[in-house]
Amino acid sequence: MAKLAINGGTPVRDPKDLFPAYNPIGKEEEDAAVRVIRSGALSKFIGAWDEKDPAFFGGPEVRAFESEWAKKFGVKHAVSMNSATSGLVAALGAIGLEPGDEVIVTPYSMCISATAPLFYGAVPVFADVEPEYFCLDPQSVEAAVTERTKAILVVDLFGQSHDADAINAIAKKHNLKVVADSAQIPSGMYKGRYAGTLSDIGVFSLNFHKHIHTGEGSVVVTDDDALAERLQLIRNHAEAVVEDKGVTNIVNMVGHNFRFTEVAAAMAREQLKKLDGLVDERLKNIAYINERCADMPGFRPANARPDTKHVYYMHAFLYDEAQTGVPRDRFFKALMAELAPSKGQEEEGVLMGQGYVKPIYWLAIFQQQIAFGSKGFPFKSEFYKGVARYEKGICPVAERLHEKEMVTHDMMRPGMTKKDLDDVIGAFHKVYENRAELA
Numbered sequence: 001m002a003k004l005a006i007n008g009g010t011p012v013r014d015p016k017d018l019f020p021a022y023n024p025i026g027k028e029e030e031d032a033a034v035r036v037i038r039s040g041a042l043s044k045f046i047g048a049w050d051e052k053d054p055a056f057f058g059g060p061e062v063r064a065f066e067s068e069w070a071k072k073f074g075v076k077h078a079v080s081m082n083s084a085t086s087g088l089v090a091a092l093g094a095i096g097l098e099p100g101d102e103v104i105v106t107p108y109s110m111c112i113s114a115t116a117p118l119f120y121g122a123v124p125v126f127a128d129v130e131p132e133y134f135c136l137d138p139q140s141v142e143a144a145v146t147e148r149t150k151a152i153l154v155v156d157l158f159g160q161s162h163d164a165d166a167i168n169a170i171a172k173k174h175n176l177k178v179v180a181d182s183a184q185i186p187s188g189m190y191k192g193r194y195a196g197t198l199s200d201i202g203v204f205s206l207n208f209h210k211h212i213h214t215g216e217g218s219v220v221v222t223d224d225d226a227l228a229e230r231l232q233l234i235r236n237h238a239e240a241v242v243e244d245k246g247v248t249n250i251v252n253m254v255g256h257n258f259r260f261t262e263v264a265a266a267m268a269r270e271q272l273k274k275l276d277g278l279v280d281e282r283l284k285n286i287a288y289i290n291e292r293c294a295d296m297p298g299f300r301p302a303n304a305r306p307d308t309k310h311v312y313y314m315h316a317f318l319y320d321e322a323q324t325g326v327p328r329d330r331f332f333k334a335l336m337a338e339l340a341p342s343k344g345q346e347e348e349g350v351l352m353g354q355g356y357v358k359p360i361y362w363l364a365i366f367q368q369q370i371a372f373g374s375k376g377f378p379f380k381s382e383f384y385k386g387v388a389r390y391e392k393g394i395c396p397v398a399e400r401l402h403e404k405e406m407v408t409h410d411m412m413r414p415g416m417t418k419k420d421l422d423d424v425i426g427a428f429h430k431v432y433e434n435r436a437e438l439a
């Protein structure tokens with residue numbers, strides 16, 4: 001048996017033999033960016049209303065990109081923004097969130113998926129996630145509903161849709177809005193419909209790490225005309241625009257500059273054309289890895305939710321120490337020692353992680369209940385009639401995934417050759433088969 005690299009053996013992959021970079025940006029994006037740069041009009045937004053000039057809605061590239069995105073995803077409105085973070089903040093403003101409202105959120109995601117309600121003085125209430133699919137667990141969501149609940153902020157984690165039928169049924173029963181953080185799932189599906197389009201509002205990210213990207217950016221989608229208008233207003237200096245535009249509902253019409261640039265939009269139009277091909281390549285790689293990693297009890301690829309198209313922003317493995325006989329941390333370090341970093345991301349080391357993120361309520365902002373100002377707003381305020389609870393243990397599944405079960409990797413991205421994939425699979429098998437060395 002081969003000696004593990006962590007114990008001085010030869011690694012499956014020489015650490016200097018870097019895996020390929022993931023770079024979906026090509027000549028098409030370059031030409032598009034140059035075209036806009038040469039025009040000199042890098043943004044055409046104006047934060048004022050003029051009936052005869054569409055500049056409040058952005059320049060020609062922004063507007064063309066939005067209509068192409070809306071067409072592709074079959075939605076009425078697509079509103080581009082400069083990040084999914086701003087998109088989520090705008091979405092929660094658009095639905096009319098108020099100080100003292102509660103929003104049910106997931107603990108297992110990027111932090112803005114849970115902190116966005118705070119920007120309107122609303123209080124995040126954490127529900128637990130599903131042990132196999134890692135999205136909000138409908139039963140836990142139902143149990144978290146109170147008379148203060150205004151909305152559910154769901155996340156399509158790792159490129160897999162949340163259980164939209166179940167979540168939407170809870171929302172309907174209690175008259176709640178649903179905002180989907182679909183940052184990680186461009187073109188994933190739930191029962192034949194695009195994830196991100198199944199809620200009142202969906203938010204996609206175009207940041208550097210996503211399937212398609214423009215460095216930073218996002219697209220916020222909705223079928224609701226009024227919500228679309230409110231999103232556009234929050235994106236672009238609402239308070240200066242509402243009166244001239246004839247908008248009478250001025251709740252949360254405190255605007256920002258969340259605008260997407262013409263250069264980014266021109267590149268995004270090219271990226272959108274590549275999305276399906278990039279996702280297909282990812283899925284082919286996943287199928288290859290999953291087929292060859294089905295025989296390691298205690299270390300297995302997580303199942304995909306039936307009747308969905310998972311687009312694998314990350315590939316999750318579930319680890320069970322009781323079956324392998326080795327603590328996850330030791331197994332994980334041995335895996336890392338067998339592989340190499342990826343080009344352009346050398347400083348990040350091997351693109352593999354254990355635990356994903358800390359449950360969000362473990363962050364100081366929740367543990368100390370200090371967000372805006374020093375007096376505990378909005379957790380402790382005259383508006384909030386509930387009791388905010390963020391103690392350890394409130395979401396046992398998310399905590400278990402973080403502390404014991406979750407292993408993720410990125411080494412299925414387009415550009416990986418068969419040899420690259422074989423090295424990754426080889427490392428998984430080598431460590432698994434030699435795990436007695438680690439016990």
Ligand SMILES: Cc1ncc(COP(=O)(O)O)c(C=O)c1O
Pocket residue numbers: 082083084085086109110112113155181183184205206207216217218
């Ligand atoms: C689930 C999720 N939500 C929101 C975001 C925020 O996206 P952005 O970087 O575009 O603000 C991310 C970014 O990684 C994310 O993964």
